[in-house]
Amino acid sequence: xxxxxxxxxxxxxxxxxxxxxxxxxxxxxxxxxxxxxxxxxxxxxxxxxxxxxxxxxxxxxxxxxxxxxxxxxxxxxxxxxxxxxxxxxxxxxxxxxxxxxxxxxxxxxxxxxxxxxxxxxxxxxxxxxxxxxxxxxxxxxxxxxxxxxxxxxxxxxxxxxxxxxxxxxxxxxxxxxxxxxxxxxxxxxxxxxxxxxxxxxxxxxxxxxxxxxxxxxxxxxxxxxxxxxxxxxxxxxxxxxxxxxxxxxxxxxxxxxxxxxxxxxxxxxxxxxxxxxxxxxxxxxxxxxxxxxxxxxxxxxxxxx
Amino acid sequence: xxxxxxxxxxxxxxxxxxxxxxxxxxxxxxxxxxxxxxxxxxxxxxxxxxxxxxxxxxxxxxxxxxxxxxxxxxxxxxxxxxxxxxxxxxxxxxxxxxxxxxxxxxxxxxxxxxxxxxxxxxxxxxxxxxxxxxxxxxxxxxxxxxxxxxxxxxxxxxxxxxxxxxxxxxxxxxxxxxxxxxxxxxxxxxxxxxxxxxxxxxxxxxxxxxxxxxxxxxxxxxxxxxxxxxxxxxxxxxxxxxxxxxxxxxxxxxxxxxxxxxxxxxxxxxxxxxxxxxxxxxxxxxxxxxxxxxxxxxxxxxxxx
Numbered sequence: 001x002x003x004x005x006x007x008x009x010x011x012x013x014x015x016x017x018x019x020x021x022x023x024x025x026x027x028x029x030x031x032x033x034x035x036x037x038x039x040x041x042x043x044x045x046x047x048x049x050x051x052x053x054x055x056x057x058x059x060x061x062x063x064x065x066x067x068x069x070x071x072x073x074x075x076x077x078x079x080x081x082x083x084x085x086x087x088x089x090x091x092x093x094x095x096x097x098x099x100x101x102x103x104x105x106x107x108x109x110x111x112x113x114x115x116x117x118x119x120x121x122x123x124x125x126x127x128x129x130x131x132x133x134x135x136x137x138x139x140x141x142x143x144x145x146x147x148x149x150x151x152x153x154x155x156x157x158x159x160x161x162x163x164x165x166x167x168x169x170x171x172x173x174x175x176x177x178x179x180x181x182x183x184x185x186x187x188x189x190x191x192x193x194x195x196x197x198x199x200x201x202x203x204x205x206x207x208x209x210x211x212x213x214x215x216x217x218x219x220x221x222x223x224x225x226x227x228x229x230x231x232x233x234x235x236x237x238x239x240x241x242x243x244x245x246x247x248x249x250x251x252x253x254x255x256x257x258x259x260x261x262x263x264x265x266x267x268x269x270x271x272x273x274x275x276x277x278x279x280x281x282x283x284x285x286x287x288x289x290x291x292x293x294x295x296x297x298x299x300x301x302x303x304x305x
Numbered sequence: 306x307x308x309x310x311x312x313x314x315x316x317x318x319x320x321x322x323x324x325x326x327x328x329x330x331x332x333x334x335x336x337x338x339x340x341x342x343x344x345x346x347x348x349x350x351x352x353x354x355x356x357x358x359x360x361x362x363x364x365x366x367x368x369x370x371x372x373x374x375x376x377x378x379x380x381x382x383x384x385x386x387x388x389x390x391x392x393x394x395x396x397x398x399x400x401x402x403x404x405x406x407x408x409x410x411x412x413x414x415x416x417x418x419x420x421x422x423x424x425x426x427x428x429x430x431x432x433x434x435x436x437x438x439x440x441x442x443x444x445x446x447x448x449x450x451x452x453x454x455x456x457x458x459x460x461x462x463x464x465x466x467x468x469x470x471x472x473x474x475x476x477x478x479x480x481x482x483x484x485x486x487x488x489x490x491x492x493x494x495x496x497x498x499x500x501x502x503x504x505x506x507x508x509x510x511x512x513x514x515x516x517x518x519x520x521x522x523x524x525x526x527x528x529x530x531x532x533x534x535x536x537x538x539x540x541x542x543x544x545x546x547x548x549x550x551x552x553x554x555x556x557x558x559x560x561x562x563x564x565x566x567x568x569x570x571x572x573x574x575x576x577x578x579x580x581x582x583x584x585x586x587x588x589x590x591x592x593x594x595x596x597x598x599x600x601x602x603x604x605x606x607x608x609x610x
Contacts, residue, residue, distance in 0.1 A: 099395060258410075
């Protein structure tokens with residue numbers, strides 16, 4: 001923040017202090033993307049012109065008053081693309097090569113040769129066609145998977161996905177996929193989109209990879225799908241409630257791997273996010289156009305084309 | 306084998322029956338690549354013209370009498386390239402993204418956010434510049450790793466590796482690598498090549514991935530390197546003694562993952578290997594040149610260029 005402190009008055013605050021601190025602030029950098037403090041402090045945010053959320057998902061700040069205001073919203077669009085794509089590929093390969101089963105056998109000192117799956121030639125449906133979804137598509141294609149996207153706008157010749165099917169009709173399309181990667185932004189339309197009907201339509205051998213936001217998935221339906229064998233595996237990095245409560249049955253569900261909302265957080269991520277904000281502040285002070293401006297009605301940075 | 310039984314007299318035998326069965330055989334298909342039965346049966350192999358080993362490594366059949374004879378040797382060159390490359394990438398990503406640590410935390414129902422490593426931009430030295438090593442190099446480059454090869458012949462502009470360093474001077478070159486992938490053929494020259502001196506020269510954060518033959522690595526030196534923190538991790542699919550004995554300390558060594566010599570064995574591999582042999586038999590009967598002929602002095606299929 002040194003660079004910013006040289007050119008602006010900077011106040012640091014936690015959630016409790018935000019209502020007072022926001023009074024004269026023109027710019028708000030929101031570091032904790034799960035915080036609802038802005039909503040509570042909103043009536044006192046009279047000078048506010050720009051909010052930057054240091055995350056890709058901006059669902060917690062999209063309350064009606066902010067959405068309807070002139071205040072600009074930017075986010076960390078682009079920053080997590082590469083790391084999250086690698087995380088998704090790691091889980092697809094770990095599942096195909098049965099690395100988790102190998103570790104369980106290793107703990108028992110048990111030598112058990114098995115045949116595992118070829119990843120090249122398998123299929124992945126990527127639900128979410130924003131920057132992260134596109135980066136995932138390119139990486140998976142680079143290692144030989146066949147990919148499709150699922151988004152709001154369908155396409156037959158998308159440069160990254162080839163085919164984009166309608167995310168409003170997921171149940172019609174998931175049956176094609178060996179891997180279903182969920183990375184859509186969380187909006188009113190997408191909440192709970194991966195529901196019982198979608199799980200029923202998936203292959204029994206299917207592998208769900210969830211790296212967007214927990215509430216995109218109906219977790220009760222997911223548990224049921226795993227227990228009845230309607231799908232085979234789920235690699236989950238995000239959950240409806242985080243941290244995942246110790247008593248949640250997903251911890252021990254068959255075929256599930258759990259990680260702690262960390263798919264994009266590679267070494268150095270904090271510095272990288274800070275640089276991204278600093279560079280936008282420089283633009284702001286120079287009167288230039290901000291980058292990564294979120295369309296507050298869509299809930300994400302809209303593509304230029 | 307149906308296709309072959311239609312055009313040739315076929316005898317099936319185990320190791321004990323080989324001395325009798327081989328008496329009039331012109332062609333031998335050796336399925337168990339660890340078997341030393343051919344060496345024992347060799348004096349009675351008077352009609353033998355061609356041996357096919359259904360594996361990439363032919364070390365067990367390269368005894369002096371066979372090597373000095375006119376009998377042709379072919380192998381499964383090429384067949385395992387893709388599967389093994391995927392297996393190597395799976396282990397590199399699993400290590401970088403700490404998937405194994407995540408599973409350990411999951412068993413304890415423990416939510417622990419951590420920063421993990423970016424894989425793109427990291428480095429991999431691939432020891433072994435044959436078909437499998439080259440396929441690994443291409444796959445790792447496709448996901449953004451920087452690669453080098455280590456082989457008998459050095460090069461500054463290899464199409465797959467860019468730079469190939471001398472495998473005779475590994476200790477001079479391993480310090481560059483975040484990942485060291487061992488996939489050389491096992492020959493007199495390569496046996497024990499990954500020794501204490503090589504481990505000492507590796508980065509403390511280095512990850513060894515072993516998918517060639519166990520005896521390429523000095524396992525005592527590997528254990529010592531892991532225990533003293535001279536390297537960080539080892540993903541081992543092959544061992545000096547297989548199956549790995551239950552009392553072997555590698556099972557529990559810190560940073561080690563063990564699998565049961567299965568890196569290339571994807572679903573359908575047996576059919577694929579059988580087709581590869583059948584297609585060579587067709588060539589043989591037509592008097593055409595065999596493919597995948599092993600240079601018995603080098604110990605592998607030499608490249609055309």
